[in-house]
Structure formats: C-alpha cells, structure tokens
Amino acid sequence: MRVLLFLLSGLLTWSACSSPEKVQSASVAVRFSHNWENTPVSSTDFNTIKFTNENGEMLSIERLRYLVSNVILTSANNETYELSPYQLVNLGEEEVTIESNEVPIGDYKLSFVFGFNDAENIDGSYPDLNTASFNVPGMLGGGYHFMQFDGKYVDQNLAPAGFNYHVIRAVNIENPNNLVFQDTSIKVSLGVVTITATTDIEIKMNIAEWFKNPNTWDLNTLNTVLMPNFDAQILMHQNGKSVFSLGAVHQ
C-alpha cells in the first residue's frame, strides 16, 4: 500500500513537471448541424410537409441519418490526426459530437468522407452499424448505407407519397452474378481551421442541396427503390458534393 502511494505521488509530480515541455494539445469537438437553405432543421421539424425543393415539390422529413468516416485534420506539413474513423449521425436522435484531445494547436485542413470508401465498406463488419440496421443487402453488394433519408412529398395528384432517398455505393445489378460497382463515397474538404486550446467546429449540411445542385431532383420520377438504381446513385453522388460546408468555429 505504502509503495503504491509512493509510486502514485511520484507519477503525479513527474507528470506535473513534464507537461509544460510537451507540445500543447487542444481539445477539439466537431458537431453536425442541419439546415434547409439556412433555416435550421432539427427533429422537431420532422413529419410536417413544410419544405419545398428546387423542383417545387413540397416534402416532409421523417428520418434522416447518414454516415461520415475518416474525419481528419491535416497539418501544413501533412501530419494527420484522425478525429473519428466513422460516425453515424442521426437527426432523429441525440446530437453526436466527435471529440479529441490529441491534436496539437495549429492550422489544419479539415476533411471527411461521406459514407465509406470501397476499402472500408466491408459487409457486416461494424457491429454498431449492424445494430442500427444500416446495412445494404448482399444482392446489392453489401456494405452500408451512406444515408437513409425518408419522408413524404406531395405527388402530382396532390396526395402525400413516401420517398426513400437512400444513398449507397452505386451498383449495376443487370447481371446478378457480376455486380458492377462504382465508389460513390464523397471526399469532403472543408478548408483550413485554426485549432486553439479548445475549439468547437460545426459542419453544416444543407439538406436542400440533395435535390438541387447540379441535378434538379424530380421526386415524381425518383422517389423509392433508388438503392438498386445505378443512375440515381450517380446523381445523388453529384448532388452530395455541395451539401456540406464549414460552419462556425468557436475558440
């Protein structure tokens, strides 16, 4: 016991003396916010048909969850700090924050991947994502959803109808015995952020962009069963590139 106390106090004094010499690490927090053309969107906005997309359809959001991976800070001399290997963001549930205390103070480029790139999109191998039922069926090559965005839109008969804007790795299933894939994960670079002692970074998703840029999305033609639709996945991939941007950075 006495030996233990001795060791413990030794450790304490040692760490107290040595820490000023180390490079000072910051505490970094990254969180995701959501908006529709700058109007904030949270789960309290769900279930009401109150958004209008670029093509003029009125729509509601009932579920919106997506996957980001390789959330990385890269320094000017190309040192990288991975803040998170992957993270499921679910608007309908508690806000998630990615945190790290390992990054030295300085300027960094912030980047992440929307979805999983091919190498990491390994079927069934992430228990938390399996538990969240985020998988893609084996008949579509397996792996994981990049986004599950479900809601209702007002169709051409002015009746509400469901849409399932599900983003996955594009797959051509014409020949079920020879699936052809295209990696449609999106590398998102958000520019340079300055990391000081405590830094809180906001990543913004403008949900309207999924329907807008460069492809004006027509929910009357592309509403459900989009997972096996190779061309639809390419359009989503193109629109997804302008969805994210850097928000407020608080020091």
Next chain:
Amino acid sequence: MKNSCIFLLAIFLLMQCTSKDTTVYTPVPYDLEIPRLFADKLIAPVIPANNPLTEEGVALGKKLFFDKKLSGNNTQSCATCHSPQKSFTNNRQFSEGIQGILGTRNSMPLFNLAWNFDERFAWDGKELSLERQALEPVKNPIEMHANWETVAEKLQASPEYPDLFLQAFGSSEIDSVLITRALAQFERTLISGNSKFDRYLNGETTLTPQESAGFNVFMDEAKGDCFHCHGSDNNPLWTDNKFHNNGLDSNFSDLGLGAVTGDTNDNGKFRSPSLRNLRFTAPYMHDGRFATLDEVIQHYSEGLQPSATIDPLMKKVNQGGVGLSLQEKANLKAFLLSLSDPDFINNPAFRE
C-alpha cells in the same frame, strides 16, 4: 493531514479484515451464453450495473415467472400469457386477466430482450426497462390483479422464498424491487439464436431454394423491403426495435406510441416485433388481428391503409402495396418460417 491519512489507511485495513470474517453468501455470476452470430454482428447486450446476472438470481427469477402466487387469486403466473412452448407468448388474440377480462393487446413473445438497446418495452414502448416492466402485469387489474405488498407477504410466508432471496440478493426481506430484479434476470437469459437461418449463416446447413428465394423477396427494396425495419443476415435480432406505422389502419383505435409521447406524429406507431419464432406466436400484430402469416403477407402486399403517420418505407400505398406474386408470397413465408428456433421453445432451462 498525515494523521488523517493514517486513519483512513487503518479503516481500509480494518475493512479488509472484517470482510474476510463474515459469511455473507456471494451469488455466483451467471455466464450468459451469447450466440456467436450475435457476438460477431451486434454490440453487447444491456445488463444494468445494479442488477448483474447471477446463478441464484436467474433461478429465482425463473421460479417466480412460473409462480401463480404473483396473481391476486393464485390462478395466473407470467407464464400463463408467456408460455415457453409458444416462444413465451400465447396463441390468444387478447390475453385474459384473472377475472376473465380481455386486454386490448396481443401478448408478446419474450426473447433476446437484453438486445433491446433503447430499453423501451411493450408494443408502444411505455415500459422503460425490464425491471420496471415486471411491476406492471402484477398490479394490472385486467391481468394478474394483485397488490405488490400482498404478493411480497405471500412469498415471505412461504418456506423456501426467503432463503432464495437471501442467496440471490443478500437479503431475505422480499419486496417488489427484488422480485422484479429476479424476473428481469431470468428474462435476460431467454436467448433465441439457433433457427435454421442462424445455422445457415453459421455454415451448418443450407436453405431450400424456396427459402432463399424468400430471403431475396425480404431483402429486395422493390419487393418486400422488409429489412429496413426487421433486421437481416447482418442483424440477427430480426427487428430494429423502433416504432413505425406499418399501415394497418387509417383511423387508430389504439394510438400506440402516440398515447405514450402525446405527439400526434406518433399515432399508430408500434414497435417492430422480431420475426423470429413466428411459427409459434400466432396471431400477429399488436392486436392479434392476423391469424396466419399469409394474412400478414397479404397485408404488406396489397392491404396497406393510408394515414398521415404511415411509414414512408411502405410503398405504393394508394394501391395497397407493391403486389407480390403468389410465388413470391409463398417464398417469403418459407423464409420467415426458417427464422423459427425449435431449440428455444424446447430448452429445458426455460421450462418450469
């Protein structure tokens, strides 16, 4: 400072000595056997820190689960509505209480409950843990209609129970807290993970062509599209344990989750049940409205009813659904039946 340190140290040493001398019975930790598939694919089950599983606690919980003393007139046990042979439900549309009064919900099968990560139990999620859930049926006037004090007294007066509680919890003072803890421990051991489909996934057997065609209907977004809510080969729970309106009604006589949250957007939403053990658990849905799986499949194929809260995953609602062919329906049914686990209902550890 120095003195108080020595004082604390002395107390600490003293504690060490006393604990060695006393003979408080320590229950043996229960080794929960988690199926390999679950361990590989899912995060760890929920075992609350204040109610760890022990051999003694589980055995006591089992005894209580089958004991009719828990009801007002000693005619019903939990097993009356949750029978092991029926995957811990019964085959009645609505369950009958001790006075013969019918409830409004279909009894639920009990298995893999520790994998309900949000711990929202019952069809509408109104019960927030297994411990708390177990309080309800005992005092429910149209179920076991007892009074917890009386139940505790009955058990206290019995020759065996005080000792069993002492061994399980270190106290022979029986009350609702310890009774529900024991029941919850037993319930967490009810694991079903050995269906034909599990064995197929483990490489121990093969599916018939019809079963595997049915699995494809289940997984095909243009056909069944069942996997978005009911699990898959990568989620062997065969449920998401979330709340959805799967299109049973346009007007709701039972608001489900909506009555619990008070949010009209939740009206008509119920928790997705697991599709394991359907062979034993008819009738189906929260109100037991479907007597057969054929009726369930018919519902999803062409019986969908529109409403404001119907889940957007329900497709072609204005036509009643996507319209599966007769062959697809038969295949889907064959697949669903492959999720049933006879070992579970025959497990002697779960029998009275």
